Amino acid sequence: MKKALQLFLTFFRIGAFTLGGGYAMLSLVEKAVVDQKKWIPTDEFWDMIAVVQSLPGVFAVNTALYVGHRVAGTKGAFAAMLGAIIPSIVIILLLATVFREYRDQPVVERIFKGIRPCVVALILAPSLRMIKSAKVSWKTAIIPIAAVFLIWWCKISPAYVILAAIAGSLIYAVIINRRETARLRDYETSRSPEVPKSRSQNEKEAES
Amino acid sequence: MIYLQLLWVFVKIGVLGFGGGYAMLSLIQHEVVDHYAWMSTTDFADMVAISQMTPGPISINLATYVGYTTAGLGGSLLASFALCLPSIIMVYFILKLFMNQKSNALMENTLKGLKPAIAGLIFAAGLSMMNTQNFVDFGRGQNNISVVICVLVFVASYFFKANPILLIVISGVIGFFAY
Numbered sequence: 001m002k003k004a005l006q007l008f009l010t011f012f013r014i015g016a017f018t019l020g021g022g023y024a025m026l027s028l029v030e031k032a033v034v035d036q037k038k039w040i041p042t043d044e045f046w047d048m049i050a051v052v053q054s055l056p057g058v059f060a061v062n063t064a065l066y067v068g069h070r071v072a073g074t075k076g077a078f079a080a081m082l083g084a085i086i087p088s089i090v091i092i093l094l095l096a097t098v099f100r101e102y103r104d105q106p107v108v109e110r111i112f113k114g115i116r117p118c119v120v121a122l123i124l125a126p127s128l129r130m131i132k133s134a135k136v137s138w139k140t141a142i143i144p145i146a147a148v149f150l151i152w153w154c155k156i157s158p159a160y161v162i163l164a165a166i167a168g169s170l171i172y173a174v175i176i177n178r179r180e181t182a183r184l185r186d187y188e189t190s191r192s193p194e195v196p197k198s199r200s201q202n203e204k205e206a207e208s
Numbered sequence: 209m210i211y212l213q214l215l216w217v218f219v220k221i222g223v224l225g226f227g228g229g230y231a232m233l234s235l236i237q238h239e240v241v242d243h244y245a246w247m248s249t250t251d252f253a254d255m256v257a258i259s260q261m262t263p264g265p266i267s268i269n270l271a272t273y274v275g276y277t278t279a280g281l282g283g284s285l286l287a288s289f290a291l292c293l294p295s296i297i298m299v300y301f302i303l304k305l306f307m308n309q310k311s312n313a314l315m316e317n318t319l320k321g322l323k324p325a326i327a328g329l330i331f332a333a334g335l336s337m338m339n340t341q342n343f344v345d346f347g348r349g350q351n352n353i354s355v356v357i358c359v360l361v362f363v364a365s366y367f368f369k370a371n372p373i374l375l376i377v378i379s380g381v382i383g384f385f386a387y
Contacts, residue, residue, distance in 0.1 A: 015263065018264070053319075054312075055298060056223055056226045057225055058225070059265070061291075066299060077296075084264075085268050088269050088272060091263065096277065099254070110386075112253075113386075114353075114379045114380050114384065114386065116344075117355070117379070118375055119253045120253070120334055122361060123230065125362050125366040131324065143324040144324045144325065144331065147327075151234070151238070151336075157238055161325060162224045162325065164325075165325035169318045172318075172321045177313065
């Protein structure tokens with residue numbers, strides 16, 4: 001129980017003060033969980049993060065759940081998760097109530113008229129950065145273009161686009177995996193007869 | 209009924225939300241603005257700005273905000289919980305299933321393949337917010353201050369990785385003096 005409370009407080013503190021979402025939080029979590037409390041060894045923590053990163057859902061919540069579960073079971077998982085989300089919920093509830101009250105004030109309206117085009121740019125920029133980091137080539141550029149066309153033009157739900165992309169990339173990943181294991185097998189079979197041959201050659205050379 | 213809809217929407221987003229907060233943002237936009245019309249496109253932009261400026265995961269902030277505006281306090285708690293529900297279930301199954309190297313490699317390769325599609329998803333969300341509700345002075349024969357803000361913020365964010373909170377504050381100040 002004590003550990004669960006500590007988990008709650010740790011993630012509460014991180015959730016309350018970290019601006020910029022899940023990845024900004026990661027180094028703070030590592031500092032608290034690995035360095036200070038020594039709950040999880042460093043390499044195990046990063047192995048866990050590698051898995052958590054490829055899962056769907058809120059990254060911060062997933063991290064809290066896995067760390068909490070690893071440290072103190074089900075109780076720990078829930079304590080850490082609640083710690084991670086309660087600050088967000090409370091702050092947003094307060095702001096939403098205030099904003100509802102004052103949004104029609106001309107001053108607020110003027111400020112938000114400036115903010116809205118900024119938000120559009122803040123959404124477009126990371127999507128292009130993502131395309132760059134995903135190393136999209138001229139051949140694979142069809143994927144993001146098709147996604148944009150289907151969602152923006154045809155008004156198809158992004159949920160279906162994701163499902164289709166999952167199916168496609170799962171098939172691709174299976175093919176890649178199979179190809180890699182096949183290559184590994186070929187490599188091993190092509191190498192193995194050479195080893196005794198070269199050794200016998202060496203022995204002959206040594207004898208002569 | 210609204211509670212059931214909130215539950216369904218955010219569980220769905222929790223299951224399909226690969227690739228971080230912005231990917232979920234595009235899913236939320238489709239459901240909240242296009243499909244259920246709980247919010248206008250300007251409400252959505254305001255909500256994103258507020259969620260971006262406050263601490264904590266942006267998707268939890270968005271879920272809480274959507275839940276609150278559609279169904280009050282109960283709605284906000286339900287929406288945030290619904291978003292976490294798939295993750296809670298996954299802790300127990302995935303942890304055992306995917307902690308071996310082979311399936312982990314498969315997951316990683318799958319995510320790599322998903323990335324270009326997710327980038328397209330996010331770009332589409334930005335595009336569908338490019339309208340005269342969010343760009344109030346566009347095409348009215350005045351100075352297109354909104355377009356200038358958008359272009360400058362894009363350059364600052366894309367090329368210089370400027371702090372988004374700072375950019376929002378500056379844009380707010382420009383808006384205050386310009387409109």
